[in-house]
Amino acid sequence: MRFSILGSGSRGNSVFIESGKTAILIDAGFSGKEIQARLRSIGRDLSDIRALCITHEHNDHICGAGVLSRRCGIPTYANPGTFSNGDKRFGKLKVRKEFDSGDILQIDDLQVRSFRISHDTADPVGFVISDGKASVGYCTDTGQVSHLMATRLAGCNGLILEFNHNLDMLKNGPYPLPLQQRVRSSQGHLCNEDAAEFLAQLVSDHLRFVVLAHLSETNNTPDLARNAALQSVADWGETALLVAGQDESMPLVQI
Numbered sequence: 001m002r003f004s005i006l007g008s009g010s011r012g013n014s015v016f017i018e019s020g021k022t023a024i025l026i027d028a029g030f031s032g033k034e035i036q037a038r039l040r041s042i043g044r045d046l047s048d049i050r051a052l053c054i055t056h057e058h059n060d061h062i063c064g065a066g067v068l069s070r071r072c073g074i075p076t077y078a079n080p081g082t083f084s085n086g087d088k089r090f091g092k093l094k095v096r097k098e099f100d101s102g103d104i105l106q107i108d109d110l111q112v113r114s115f116r117i118s119h120d121t122a123d124p125v126g127f128v129i130s131d132g133k134a135s136v137g138y139c140t141d142t143g144q145v146s147h148l149m150a151t152r153l154a155g156c157n158g159l160i161l162e163f164n165h166n167l168d169m170l171k172n173g174p175y176p177l178p179l180q181q182r183v184r185s186s187q188g189h190l191c192n193e194d195a196a197e198f199l200a201q202l203v204s205d206h207l208r209f210v211v212l213a214h215l216s217e218t219n220n221t222p223d224l225a226r227n228a229a230l231q232s233v234a235d236w237g238e239t240a241l242l243v244a245g246q247d248e249s250m251p252l253v254q255i
């Protein structure tokens, strides 16, 4: 199984995941043209994609979804709340596949299991994607962590986790108070400290890669996020730590 973060942050999110036969995208928060360019940069193409799985209806996760559906016929998977709240931004979709949060989707040889997270949208989810041999967990855009999230993400071989902001930078930065409160709320985004504590619970012998994702460009830096993660986990063993960027795709990671 391989994955690449095509881009991550408040200006757009999309993750490519493939096993032997099947390739999917989690979220499509860039234009169709940009997603195609980023796929090409890792030697892949939109025509390879069998499904687009949506976490929630914020623009930085769905703005390219309609185009991928209409131009390329890629089936769009989301829960009813996400489809209904994102209706205008999705536009017409060629193939619309509804799931209930908690369902396990079978997309050729990939299993995609959704689980509820905590964010200011209709019914936000994270995903664990597995090909039966390896698994990758994706969890960003959540204001708090839960027992359910820890249970689903435990034992994954790859983890893509939100490290959104540094609390001091947020408090002392340019965001007006209401926006700070929204980011910090239980339905906002995870700060480095909370994310690092959560990560420490999830580290296991099975974990090969951790990718820190959805970093704020205003209220965080890659070094601060990385240091928070490094300090919270006592023994990294063989686990590699990566930080996803906003402007270009990561090289494919094999797990």
Ligand SMILES: [Zn+2]
Residues within 6 Å of the ligand: 009, 010, 013, 058, 060, 061, 141, 214
């Ligand atoms: Zn987001």
Ligand SMILES: [Zn+2]
Residues within 6 Å of the ligand: 056, 058, 119, 141
């Ligand atoms: Zn969001």
